[in-house]
Amino acid sequence: MSRETTVNLLLALLLLGAPLVAAGMGEPFYVTLATRVVVLALAAVGLNLALGSGGLLSFGHAAFFGLGGYVAGILATHAFNGEPLFAGIPATTSMPLIWIAAVAVAGLIALPIGAISLRTSGVYFIMITLAFAQMIYYFAISWPAYGGEDGLSMSVRNAFPGVNTAKPLPYFLICYAALMAALLLFRVVEGSRFGSALQAARQNGIRLAAVGIAPFNIRLVAFAASAMITGFAGALYADLNRFVGPSMLSWHMSGELIVLIILGGKGRLFGPVAGAMIFVVFEYVLGGITERWQFFLGLILLGIVLFARGGLLGLLSGKPRHV
């Protein structure tokens, strides 16, 4: 087992163990905090597929995170009011159905956004993805039917068959399982033919084209898949907070997801997990001391970018093994 695998396993156990202990000690707040780590990590796993494997610095992934959230919020609101969604389509409070809808919507919106953005690269790609996300953000703000600037509150958490989702620990376990499933999928896809082509597209798109694989198509599929995972996380996030608002769609959110990945280790399987842990712990511990906790996070980020490109995982487990 490589050192990185060991570190990954320890992180996974820590992330599972801590809330179990907290729940045992009757501290549900920490379970919710851990759920926040898990859901942010899941969102960042999605971005990591585009950014880490594919080298696509999307500054608009909040769009997909927020879309997933709004899908959950809108479906739940309609179901709560006993109205159909539209054109007679019934709303639902079933989490699995909501997830499917969130993933589908994120993917469908990501395809045209990706198809346009991926015509560009570098700074232009960053700016175009940002612009699309901002368009969706302003759309949400100016749509009073779903809360506009105030967002949408959900009176109860959506339902999962056989689980009491209102309690923190069961809901944590659902999210944790989702994260592990996404990490497994990420791992498998990265080692597949598609994953090879995607990594080659990041390393050298011309080389990929020269063997007959069009980088655009590979990147587009990766971008959409990446958006789908982040959209899934958005739906879980809405249910975690029982609230969805435009802030989920804002560029701050996009930036946070990038920060998580860089903190944890770009392109590394558990990079998003490590990053989300640091981020939430900082937010909680330092945030309790000073409102300017992001300043200190910024210092750490600076240190990592300057001295430890591999992020926390790079520090803990050394250089990545070459394949």
Added chain:
Amino acid sequence: MSEPVLEIRDLRKSFGALKATDGVSLELRPGQIHALIGPNGAGKSTLIHQIAGSLKADSGSIRFLGEDISGLDMAARARLGLARSFQISSLAQEFSALRNVMLAVQARQGSSFRFFRQVTSDRDLTEPAMAMLERVDLAARAHVPAAELSHGERRQLEIAIALALSPKAFLFDEPMAGMGPEGSKRLTSFLDGLRHEAPMLLVEHDMDAVFALADRISVLVYGRIIATGTVDEIRSDPDVRRAYLGEAA
């Protein structure tokens, strides 16, 4: 005489005022090694780029296997069977030599939209890729990242990748550059055998290699082909001697 595999007609490409390709026509026939020689800056690489599709020509036509490929992008041309090497090696630097070749094997086998089977344990990829590395004497370095290969090894790797595509034509841009006399000699005899797999358009500065290998030679100067012929014809052409060979042979 058989149909040309590759047929270029009146190709033109300018960079601002500079005519890098100025009405070039040439043919590559089955079984041939067609060498393209000319001084630095003559437009040889620019021509290769236009054929491979990494640069768009301003005008003119490029036919490959009887089909006009001018409108196709680089990947589509590669899928039709055009395999190229780069004057400055262009590899997936983080991947091992083997994985670089596996990428070509995967491309040749068809879809890259396969998401589950792991490539490193996929013998349909590893075995053909290893066989190509063996052919270019690079098997011992199969697991070394491309970034850590020596200059000469990277050139060999580029050729292994081209071979793995089982192409219908090779486009090689100065494959011997910086290889040293020993490496050049070995590569020369290797390329000699390749003409039976697919014809080759070979840009090369090493005149010993060119004279040993070429069935036909075209001489490019300032974007124009000033002469095309057999080795003997080119060697004795007074214009060529004046314009180019004067300093080389």
